[in-house]
Amino acid sequence: MEKYWNPVLETLPREQLQQLQLKKFQKILKWSYENSPFYRSLYKDAGLEPGDIRTLDDIRKVPKTEKSMLREAQGKEPFPYGSILSVPIEQVTEYRQTSGTTGQPVYHPETWQDWEWSAESWAYALYAQGYRDYDRVFLPFGYSVNIAFWAGHYAAEKIGCEVVPGGVLNTEARILKMKEIKATALMATPTYILGMADVAKKKLGLDLPKDLNIRKITSAGEPGACIPATKKRMEEMWGAKVYDQVGATEIGHWGYECQAQAGLHVLEAFHLVEIEDVETGASITEPGKRGSMVITTFDRFAHPCVRFDSKDIVEWSPIERCECGRTFRLLKGGVVGRADDITKVKGVLLAPTAIEEVVRDIPELGDEYEVVVIKKGDIDDITLKVEIAPDFKRDASAIEQKLAQQLRLKTGLRYSLEFHDYGTLPRYDVKAKRFKDLRAKE
Amino acid sequence: MVKDYKVGDMAEKIKVLKETATELKRVSGGIQAVDRNVDRILASIKMLEINISDLVDIGIEHREG
Numbered sequence: 001m002e003k004y005w006n007p008v009l010e011t012l013p014r015e016q017l018q019q020l021q022l023k024k025f026q027k028i029l030k031w032s033y034e035n036s037p038f039y040r041s042l043y044k045d046a047g048l049e050p051g052d053i054r055t056l057d058d059i060r061k062v063p064k065t066e067k068s069m070l071r072e073a074q075g076k077e078p079f080p081y082g083s084i085l086s087v088p089i090e091q092v093t094e095y096r097q098t099s100g101t102t103g104q105p106v107y108h109p110e111t112w113q114d115w116e117w118s119a120e121s122w123a124y125a126l127y128a129q130g131y132r133d134y135d136r137v138f139l140p141f142g143y144s145v146n147i148a149f150w151a152g153h154y155a156a157e158k159i160g161c162e163v164v165p166g167g168v169l170n171t172e173a174r175i176l177k178m179k180e181i182k183a184t185a186l187m188a189t190p191t192y193i194l195g196m197a198d199v200a201k202k203k204l205g206l207d208l209p210k211d212l213n214i215r216k217i218t219s220a221g222e223p224g225a226c227i228p229a230t231k232k233r234m235e236e237m238w239g240a241k242v243y244d245q246v247g248a249t250e251i252g253h254w255g256y257e258c259q260a261q262a263g264l265h266v267l268e269a270f271h272l273v274e275i276e277d278v279e280t281g282a283s284i285t286e287p288g289k290r291g292s293m294v295i296t297t298f299d300r301f302a303h304p305c306v307r308f309d310s311k312d313i314v315e316w317s318p319i320e321r322c323e324c325g326r327t328f329r330l331l332k333g334g335v336v337g338r339a340d341d342i343t344k345v346k347g348v349l350l351a352p353t354a355i356e357e358v359v360r361d362i363p364e365l366g367d368e369y370e371v372v373v374i375k376k377g378d379i380d381d382i383t384l385k386v387e388i389a390p391d392f393k394r395d396a397s398a399i400e401q402k403l404a405q406q407l408r409l410k411t412g413l414r415y416s417l418e419f420h421d422y423g424t425l426p427r428y429d430v431k432a433k434r435f436k437d438l439r440a441k442e
Numbered sequence: 443m444v445k446d447y448k449v450g451d452m453a454e455k456i457k458v459l460k461e462t463a464t465e466l467k468r469v470s471g472g473i474q475a476v477d478r479n480v481d482r483i484l485a486s487i488k489m490l491e492i493n494i495s496d497l498v499d500i501g502i503e504h505r506e507g
Contacts, residue, residue: 113485
């Protein structure tokens with residue numbers, strides 16, 4: 001049996017891999033410039049022409065994008081994808097969307113070719129994790145509007161596996177089905193991998209390593225398999241190898257563990273990953289320094305992803321060549337955090353951007369705001385400071401009511417609200433720090 | 443055993459596949475059952491280009507592995 005999905009690409013010497021990446025970057029940049037009103041406007045405003053990018057170093061001249069820009073662009077025509085869409089809308093064959101964890105979901109169009117690309121990129125990962133045509137792969141997820149494990153399903157089919165969709169079954173039924181059909185592999189989030197193990201043991205009285213045949217698990221959707229203690233717990237509960245896998249709807253699948261489990265391989269034939277210092281923006285190319293990932297996706301054309309600031313905190317591994325023989329570079333410990341940390345307040349996950357969306361959706365409020373979280377005894381206390389736009393000062397009471405109601409609706413939390421005179425809250429030119437978590441870190 | 447992967451030769455065959463599929467669509471007379479299936483074939487051919495043909499663009503005609 002072959003060791004690699006594509007031995008030619010996966011073992012390409014570094015210099016040639018970088019040549020390939022430059023060519024592919026130039027191609028997607030030109031495509032985006034010529035076919036997406038969003039990108040054309042972004043680059044024209046920056047005075048950038050696609051031909052300006054001649055070396056890998058030149059790539060840093062290209063303006064970055066981020067999720068808020070995608071959200072803004074999707075408010076434009078054509079509905080619902082907006083001005084990033086780079087193909088005639090008739091060519092779109094699949095609708096996906098982000099989970100909306102950090103605010104309004106981003107809609108994602110796929111042409112059939114882009115969808116093939118998604119399955120192809122996953123095939124690289126699954127093959128590296130040992131999936132083969134003799135595997136019976138169980139997918140216990142809700143087949144819905146979010147991308148989740150959809151591409152994993154199609155990639156497993158592409159490899160030749162027998163794929164079993166465990167869609168609307170409940171957890172107990174899923175476990176029993178895996179047992180009944182002797183499934184050999186599964187894909188799920190780490191939370192669910194642990195949850196299923198708990199149900200199997202406590203409700204069904206099963207000893208998973210003995211009673212089931214699952215020997216490899218692909219863990220994606222949230223951190224877990226990159227956290228050694230969590231990975232160990234999952235592997236012991238299931239008697240299976242657990243592999244981390246990372247992707248995002250806007251980016252596609254971009255990183256995976258191979259059977260050596262020595263870190264997260266970046267799928268470098270499909271992406272260019274840059275790491276930037278969170279404070280200075282300086283490029284980090286050496287191991288041992290954490291930074292925010294900026295990523296470009298090659299050969300995915302309907303909704304291009306060029307220099308997307310993913311806010312994922314990552315660092316290069318000191319391992320120069322993985323024992324698996326792949327030359328795709330490794331990240332140490334996978335995605336280790338988020339630059340715009342979503343935080344838990346009063347037990348509720350809170351994205352600062354969700355507050356921003358509420359504040360900026362109320363025209364009577366000024367643009368600036370500040371959120372302060374403190375601990376009062378054992379209880380989190382969250383204060384939102386806002387400014388009332390000058391013309392609306394007399395309506396303070398009604399605005400307060402509207403703001404409190406929207407915050408409760410969109411974030412599920414109650415706030416102490418403070419109204420400040422217009423122009424008195426701090427202003428920022430770059431790197432605004434509007435979210436201040438003053439709780440002592442454990 | 444070391445294998446010699448003939449990247450250039452494979453790229454030539456992929457090119458012929460693409461030309462054939464494109465030509466089939468050109469002469470289909472708009473039959474949807476032909477055009478839509480050709481679109482899917484072309485999407486798969488694109489994956490072959492990504493996996494093989496794009497390497498020829500950086501001067502790789504064959505590789506040992």
